[in-house]
Amino acid sequence: MRALQYTTIGEAPRVMEVPDPDPGPGQVLLQVTAAGVCHSDEYVMGLSAEHYTMGLPLTLGHEGVGVVAALGDGATGFEIGDAVAVYGPWGCGTCRLCAQGKENYCQNAAVQGIRPPGLGSPGSMAEYMIVDSPRHLVPLGDLDPVKNVSLTDAGLTPYHAIKISLPKLGAGSTAVCIGTGGLGHVGIQILKAISGAQVIALDVADDKLELARHVGADHALLSNGDAPAAVHEITGGRGADAVFDFVGIQPTVELAGRMVGTEGDVSIVGIGGGKLPVGFAAIAYDAAVRVPYWGSRLELMEVLELARRGQIGVETETFSLEEGPEAYERLHAGKIRGRAVILPNG
Incomplete structure (x- = not known):
């Protein structure tokens, strides 16, 4: 499959051919519908070799929505074909804050090497992505995936x-x-x-x-x-x-x-x-x-409900996967109105 990856410190991301992912036990495979472009990606790609710790190559994209394509052994709660949004700040799921749904403030993520998609784990700027647990998915329902993908972070x-x-x-x-x-x-x-x-x-x-x-x-x-x-x-x-x-x-x-x-x-x-x-x-x-950081899974549900009621919306510009590097160039130049969205599968 194709993926937009950060491959070399200080260089622009590139579209690469990578192996198709297979969901392991408890994991979910998504066919990605849309992936959001964020200044956080720019920040990561601007780090020096001394401060960059997320591994290379890195498939970008911490804002993602898609359709469930396959379920690993033991993964429950969703069916193949369900439209879902990815809750990005993955945590351990067991510490005091994770128990409250606040995986954005997980106390064990750093020690256990748990990384969000696109910020250490393979992200959503690919034709398919692996989500480590069904608890990191929120039903998208009838919301337009392209117009609402950025709500997973920018909302x-x-x-x-x-x-x-x-x-x-x-x-x-x-x-x-x-x-x-x-x-x-x-x-x-x-x-x-x-x-x-x-x-x-x-x-x-x-x-x-x-x-x-x-x-x-x-x-x-x-x-x-x-x-x-x-x-x-x-x-x-x-x-x-x-x-x-x-x-x-x-x-x-x-x-x-x-x-x-x-x-x-x-x-x-x-x-x-x-x-x-x-x-x-x-x-x-x-x-x-x-200094707040991201939000809880429940808050993501609430944000999507605001969108469902028509109370909030995201101004978007869309790009193909091949146009991904251009999207980052325009973001850096301040020439994106609202949010840039990449469509990995067209």
Whole structure:
């Protein structure tokens, strides 16, 4: 079969011929319908040889949906032909957090060498993929697989971050989204769907701000040094009740710290490497700073239900498997509107 693989440190991914996978005991074989392209992939492929630990070659793709093609011995809960979404943050399934469905925070994954698909295990950018357990599948039902594949990360990740801050986002509150691309434009919709907050969107590009307005942002501002004053003016001097930084580089993290109000939340979702100093007089009184990661399996079910009700949707551009390297080039250049989706089987 064909797979889009990262084969050499520092080089672009390539389409390779690899052996067809066979499901082992307890595993599920999927014929992949769609696979999402993510900045996390870019981050991984940008690591130096010294810091890269995921093995080569690596089949990319941690956002995936498909149809059950075969079941390994003992795999139950699904039938051949079922349309499913892959829950990406695989864990041990037995620790205290996994027992709550929070495999994104598994306490044993690192020690046991458990890796998510596309981030250590073979991912979804292939004609077929192996899912290690049926518990890492969620029924897709009648949802369009291409339009909704990115919800497995670009929906789940902001949803998880926003749910943590929901007690602070009632009527009359304000939420700020920094970055309105792949994650941010979905985050805006989630905020409008499940909170009472007005939403202020920040980005550096006019087309991204137009997208933010299109999906429901109440205000769309350029992400620059003037933004904190504008946020304080919009909020009557209070500052934001929650700031979600979907970029995470040092300048955006610093902006988040300047915009959050007393008892507000700063969630650094993007993996740009920025760090926010916390201490007396460094940030608003009693503000909390969090670094959420992905989300639980139950939260993925909830995200898909929001999509099923028409409350959220993902702007997508599609690419064939052969066009995968081009999709990453355009992502790096900031030329993807919303999310890029690869169709490994056409």
